[in-house]
Amino acid sequence: MATTAHRRRPELAAFLRSRRARVQPADVGMPPGLRRRTPGLRREEVAQLSGVGVTWYTWLEQGRPINASAQVLDAVARTLMLDPPEREHLYRLAEVPFAPIPEGLSRSVGAEVQGIIDALDPLMAVVYTSRYDVLATNTAYRDLFLVPETVRIGVPNVLWTLFTISQEACPVVHLQRELPVMVATLRSSYGRHVGEPAWEDFIRALSQASPYFARLWASGAVAQPGPRVKTFRHEAVGELRMTSQSLSIDGMPEARIVVYTPEDERTRERVALLREHRQRLWPVAEEEATEIIREWNTRNPAL
Structure with missing residues (x-):
């Protein structure tokens, strides 16, 4: 040293x-x-x-x-x-x-990053900020997550969606196991943004919207992002066991590409089937999803 x-x-x-x-x-x-x-x-x-x-x-x-x-x-x-x-x-x-300057953090991705996650199809891929805001998605990700209730919520933030969506519409299985880990990961990022209005307002609003989030946040648990095996459900093909892996992005210090890869052969076959038929549970226009993300980032200029 x-x-x-x-x-x-x-x-x-x-x-x-x-x-x-x-x-x-x-x-x-x-x-x-x-x-x-x-x-x-x-x-x-x-x-x-x-x-x-x-x-x-x-x-x-x-x-x-x-x-x-x-x-x-x-x-x-x-x-x-x-x-x-x-x-x-x-x-x-x-x-x-x-600590990166909050004002300098990107709220969007360029064509190169979007092209990368698009090329990963049929693997689900998304670009998250350290606050779990959604900056970009590929079609495979939207196949699973872009359900009508998500659109009605109108907040392209994974945590907000998972804590406010109904149990029946939620594509994530084992929420009681997954949500504490996600909140603990959020807190590890929050340490770099304590006192910033955008972050404090987000924590306060989500605590009011979800008593369960408020309890988890009050626990003080901290965790770092890392690979995890998660189970999702899709009405057309059944359960999907996927491993999540985070990839850093040059020039975007608090954003990451998260890619979900099949954990077993059955899931691999079901993911391929989703791509082959390209069917959603409900028809939601791609433009509508893009507009939701754009409006959210306009209202929340700082992470």
Whole structure:
């Protein structure tokens, strides 16, 4: 541990010096001044603009073993005009847990990601945020989950749907086993968003809509996402035992592709049958599902 820290500090010093050198006084609303022997801002200017002491910032840039808080690093990052990858790099070098800026998190997926999940058909695939908001789905996923009651609920969020849908319409079997794990996974993500209005409003509203969610949330259980075998039901083909696997997406730190693969041969055959007939329990227009997701993301701009 000490050896790693010893190696990171010189890298941190070099990184800060290089970023400081590229920011001109005019970039931050300062007069150019006279007799600048080096390009970019001076150390004292970075300290002043960041609201930290000159000595402290000098020690930080010299790679001395001083502690830095996330708030101070954010202030320095703003002064040095760091982009998201550079900000994350600064955190790593300073050995401070990295938290993405909520405003910078994507609320939609590009054509490349949509193409990937479409190509996975007949496997069910969906893009979730860390709050279980649905950003994109493929046809196989919609075959199973896009039922009329889901559309009437009008909230493309898996947790909200599962806690408010009727038992008869719900495609997930063993809810009493699955929901506690999902809520515990939600709480592990919530730690990065405590106090954010969008998250606090979501937790409060779902707690009011579902006393069961409120009880699970109050338990304080925490879990990390991971592969799980889940059982679903479809009126046309019966039960499906599927293994869920999460895949990260470059540039979307709090979103993930979740793919469901058949756990046994019987499920594999039933999934193939679903694709062959492409039948839903009820005819729901693809455009209607897309519009629900679009409206939800418009109303909830931050995760």
